[in-house]
Amino acid sequence: MLTLLFDGVAYGMLLFVLALGLAVTMGLMNFINLAHGAFAMAGGYVLIVLMQRHGWPFLACLPVAFVVTALAGALLERTLYRPMYAKPHLDQVLFSIGLAFMAVASVDYFAGSSPQTVQLPEWLRVRFEFGEGAWQLGMGAYRLFIVAVCVALALALQATLNGTRFGSRLRASVDDPRVAAGLGIPVNRVFLVTFAVGSGLAGLGGALGADILGLEPTFPLKYMVYFLIVCAVGGTSSITGPLLAALVLGIADVMGKYYAPKLGGFIVYVLMIAILLWRPQGLFTREARR
Amino acid sequence: MGEVAAWIAVAAVPLVFGQHAALINEIAILALFAMSLDLILGYAGIVSLGHAAYFGAGAYGAALFAKHVMPDPLLGLAVGTSAGALLGLATSPMIVRGTDLTRLMVTMGIALVLLELANKFDNITGGIDGLQGVVIGPLLGVFEFDLGARVASFYSLAVLFIAFVLLRRIVHSPLGVSMQALRDNRLRLMSLGASVPARLAAVYTLGAALAGAAGALLTQTTGFVSLDVLEFHRSADVMLALVIGGTGWLWGGPIGAVAFKLMHDLLSAVTTQYWTFWIGLFLVVLMLVGRERLFRPWLWWRRGFVR
Numbered sequence: 001m002l003t004l005l006f007d008g009v010a011y012g013m014l015l016f017v018l019a020l021g022l023a024v025t026m027g028l029m030n031f032i033n034l035a036h037g038a039f040a041m042a043g044g045y046v047l048i049v050l051m052q053r054h055g056w057p058f059l060a061c062l063p064v065a066f067v068v069t070a071l072a073g074a075l076l077e078r079t080l081y082r083p084m085y086a087k088p089h090l091d092q093v094l095f096s097i098g099l100a101f102m103a104v105a106s107v108d109y110f111a112g113s114s115p116q117t118v119q120l121p122e123w124l125r126v127r128f129e130f131g132e133g134a135w136q137l138g139m140g141a142y143r144l145f146i147v148a149v150c151v152a153l154a155l156a157l158q159a160t161l162n163g164t165r166f167g168s169r170l171r172a173s174v175d176d177p178r179v180a181a182g183l184g185i186p187v188n189r190v191f192l193v194t195f196a197v198g199s200g201l202a203g204l205g206g207a208l209g210a211d212i213l214g215l216e217p218t219f220p221l222k223y224m225v226y227f228l229i230v231c232a233v234g235g236t237s238s239i240t241g242p243l244l245a246a247l248v249l250g251i252a253d254v255m256g257k258y259y260a261p262k263l264g265g266f267i268v269y270v271l272m273i274a275i276l277l278w279r280p281q282g283l284f285t286r287e288a289r290r
Numbered sequence: 291m292g293e294v295a296a297w298i299a300v301a302a303v304p305l306v307f308g309q310h311a312a313l314i315n316e317i318a319i320l321a322l323f324a325m326s327l328d329l330i331l332g333y334a335g336i337v338s339l340g341h342a343a344y345f346g347a348g349a350y351g352a353a354l355f356a357k358h359v360m361p362d363p364l365l366g367l368a369v370g371t372s373a374g375a376l377l378g379l380a381t382s383p384m385i386v387r388g389t390d391l392t393r394l395m396v397t398m399g400i401a402l403v404l405l406e407l408a409n410k411f412d413n414i415t416g417g418i419d420g421l422q423g424v425v426i427g428p429l430l431g432v433f434e435f436d437l438g439a440r441v442a443s444f445y446s447l448a449v450l451f452i453a454f455v456l457l458r459r460i461v462h463s464p465l466g467v468s469m470q471a472l473r474d475n476r477l478r479l480m481s482l483g484a485s486v487p488a489r490l491a492a493v494y495t496l497g498a499a500l501a502g503a504a505g506a507l508l509t510q511t512t513g514f515v516s517l518d519v520l521e522f523h524r525s526a527d528v529m530l531a532l533v534i535g536g537t538g539w540l541w542g543g544p545i546g547a548v549a550f551k552l553m554h555d556l557l558s559a560v561t562t563q564y565w566t567f568w569i570g571l572f573l574v575v576l577m578l579v580g581r582e583r584l585f586r587p588w589l590w591w592r593r594g595f596v597r
Contacts, residue, residue, distance in 0.1 A: 032391060083578060089390040090337055091577050094533055097526060098573025105567030113563075221522070225398065232395040266406040273399045277384055280392045 003139075004258055005251060010143035012250025013150035014212065016243050018205035018223070019230035020157070021073075021198020023242045026231055027174045031081070032089055034096040036202060036227055037220030038103035043069045043203025044215040045107060048116045058121045065207035066200040073199025077192055100220045108217040115216040146208055153201070158239055170194060226253075229272050235281060296541075297451060311443040317551045318446035319507050322453055324532040324543030326500030331529075332537030333461060334493045335473030337390050339525050340401030341501055343381075344374040346520035348502025350408065350415060353424045353515040363426050367449065367506045374502015375495050382491035382498075398522070405520040420516030424509065442511035449507060450544070453500055457540055460496070469493050470538075530573065 022036040043065040050056040050064060076099075084095050120142055128139045161167040172180040173187045181187045206213070213223065226249065234245030249268065256267040303314060323345055330336045351373030352366040384396050408415045415421060460466050468489055471479045480486055509515045518524070527550070535546020553572070557565035 026391065032394065080574070080578065087577070089394075090331070090533075090537075093337070093339070093394065094529065094573055095577035098570040098577065101566045101570030102574065103570075105564045105570065109564055109567070225402065228395055228398075232391055266403060266410065269399045269402045269406065273384065273396055273403070276392050276396055276399075277387065280387045280389065 004254055006139055007143060008251030008254035009247060010146050010250070011212065011254055012247035013147050013154075014205055014209040015226060015230055015250055016246035017150050017153055018202050018209070019227040019242055019246060020239070021195070021200075021202045022227050023231045023234065024170075024174075024194050024198050031085060032092050032096065033081075034093060034224055034228075035099035035103065035220065036096075036199075037223045038100050039069045039073060039199040039202040040206030040223070041103065041107065041215070041217075041219040042072060043206035044210040044213075044219070045111060045116070046203065047207035047210055048111075048118065048215065051119065058118075062204060062207055066204040069203025069206075070196045070200030072203075074192060074196035076199075077195040081195070082188075100224070103220055104217050111217070113217055115214055116210070118210045118215075120211060142211065146212075149208060153204075154239070154243060161239060166190070166193070229268070233272060233275050297454075300447060300451075300544075303447075311440045313551065313555065315443040315446050315511050317547050318443065318450045319504050319511070320528065320531055320551060321544040321547035322446070322450045322507065323501055323504035323528050324535065324547050325450075325453060325457060325540065326497045326504065326543075327528050327532050328537055328540070328543045329457060329461075329500065330494060330497035331532065332539070332542060333466065333473065334469045334490060334497075336385055336490065336494065337394050338385075338397040339394050339522075339529070340397035340399070341497075341528055342520050342522070342524040343397075343401040343404045344378055344498035344501035345505040345508075345524060345528075346401075346404060346408070347377045347498075348374040348505030349509045349515045349519040350421070350505075351502065352506035352509045353421050354414070356424050356426055356510070357421070361425050363428075363445070363510050366426070366510055367503060370506025370509070371499050371503040374505065375499035377502070378495040378498020379491070382494040383487075385494060386487045386490050398525070401520060401522065401525055405517060408517055408520055416516065420514055420518075424513050424515065426510045426513055446507050446511060449503060453503065454540060454544075457500075461540065465489065465492065530569070533573075533576070 018040050019036075021039070022033060025031050025033045025036070046065045046068050047058075047061045050061045051058065056064075080099070084092055087095075123141065125141065127141065128144075161171065169180070169185045169190050172183070172185060173190050177187050206215075206219075213219070229249055230242050230246045233249070234241035234243070252271060253265075253268055256265075260267070307314065323341075326344075327338065327341050330338055330341070348370035352370035355366050355369040356363075381400050384400070385393050412419075468479065468484055472484075472486060472489060476486060505519060508519065531546040531550035532543055533546065534549045535542035535544065553569070554565065557568050561568070
């Protein structure tokens with residue numbers, strides 16, 4: 001029971017880090033980026049390549065995964081994404097689905113279609129157990145590590161968003177890009193940086209969770225729905241909304257798969273539709289935006 | 291007049307290319323499916339990533355009807371269409387609310403829920419192996435469905451034609467015009483005193499019914515149905531076909547279906563495994579350059595041309 005809850009939390013935290021970049025993109029530029037999962041996959045494959053081909057340690061690969069995907073994100077934002085901001089939502093959706101398709105096929109081509117496995121280091125394969133009976137809490141060191149990293153990231157992001165000059169510029173741009181631009185905030189540059197960091201976070205999440213999520217070429221399409229759920233349910237105007245939504249989703253998914261494996265994603269999807277019908281703007285938004 | 295000529299040409303296609311009847315049949319079905327999406331997306335402006343839900347409802351409705359009640363194809367088509375329409379009517383209150391993102395998520399969610407349900411109740415739907423033993427009787431009691439799919443291609447094209455004529459009437463009726471007004475400016479239409487939710491529900495149901503008909507056609511002409519009819523890629527494919535053909539006009543669906551299927555066939559012949567890459571690349575370029583400009587290159591040099 002508690003073990004499941006803990007696994008759910010770990011899964012949820014992972015989803016949060018993965019989906020955060022998407023939430024920011026949606027909130028800031030009103031852009032629906034279905035190719036976000038591709039960045040996560042890229043991070044995962046960077047980790048795989050570095051660990052298996054070059055024998056890098058697990059910990060050293062994580063920052064590299066972040067940097068590589070962040071750079072890729074910045075490059076793509078500059079060249080491909082920017083002209084799409086002014087287009088209608090439908091065009092954006094199709095454009096990013098196209099990108100996701102390309103990513104899937106390219107990875108398939110270069111790395112093969114079979115799922116990749118990660119050789120976790122020894123110290124992450126330890127397992128702690130507390131209590132007994134129904135309330136036993138078993139914690140894998142790997143999941144504990146994920147939770148720790150994700151919590152640290154969430155705190156750091158929250159602090160950046162609330163405490164720094166960049167954070168207040170970003171919040172201003174999210175609330176109203178036009179007025180923010182009028183006040184002399186370089187909205188485009190703010191967005192470039194944010195997009196890069198968001199992609200990097202996705203890459204980091206993909207690398208971090210490669211063992212839980214399973215890494216294969218269809219990754220972007222498989223998890224796209226989950227990322228979108230996090231953003232749609234959590235709302236895109238704050239960092240706590242997606243966080244709570246991701247936690248709820250993670251716990252519901254792990255519990256659902258354990259107690260009713262045949263139902264699969266059914267519970268999650270029904271829950272999502274219900275929440276969206278109840279609060280179309282997301283659960284945790286302050287006001288209806290625009 | 292141009293449309294009449296075009297339809298005569300379409301009717302001649304199965305006669306001329308008899309050996310490709312199976313492909314023609316598939317194209318006709320995809321065209322019908324894309325037209326139903328066009329009604330929703332191009333005319334009413336509802337973004338949907340889960341249109342496969344109604345396609346699947348029609349497909350399973352027709353299959354179960356043929357298996358358990360009677361094998362007549364026309365009655366089965368009616369049942370499939372009503373299955374799509376009923377589901378559309380039942381789900382239409384959900385798409386009336388919210389923003390584009392919410393609508394996208396809800397439509398996708400509906401299709402996913404149906405997929406999970408079909409997977410769960412595999413004693414009814416056959417689950418992942420597909421529904422076996424669907425036998426379809428002869429069309430009008432005379433024409434047996436043959437392996438070469440010649441009858442099937444005529445059947446699908448005939449249904450496509452009827453749906454086209456029907457849609458043509460609807461689109462130019464007051465309801466159709468008010469839908470376009472709704473797409474362009476919902477607030478203004480509301481202030482004119484028109485009921486927006488009722489209109490949206492009507493058009494959504496209609497689109498769902500046509501999608502159901504397309505699903506029923508697929509089941510009847512292939513004699514088989516599996517979870518594949520509800521998969522996400524089906525919603526994405528039909529959207530793609532429609533966008534290639536162009537939204538907001540009735541020929542968009544048929545033209546897009548032809549282009550998409552031919553492209554798919556060509557690409558899979560060249561690279562079986564990686565054809566999605568080229569489809570993706572095509573989409574990206576199409577969206578970046580813009581439909582108008584990509585298909586009308588001579589406009590590039592005209593000054594002040596804005597899409």
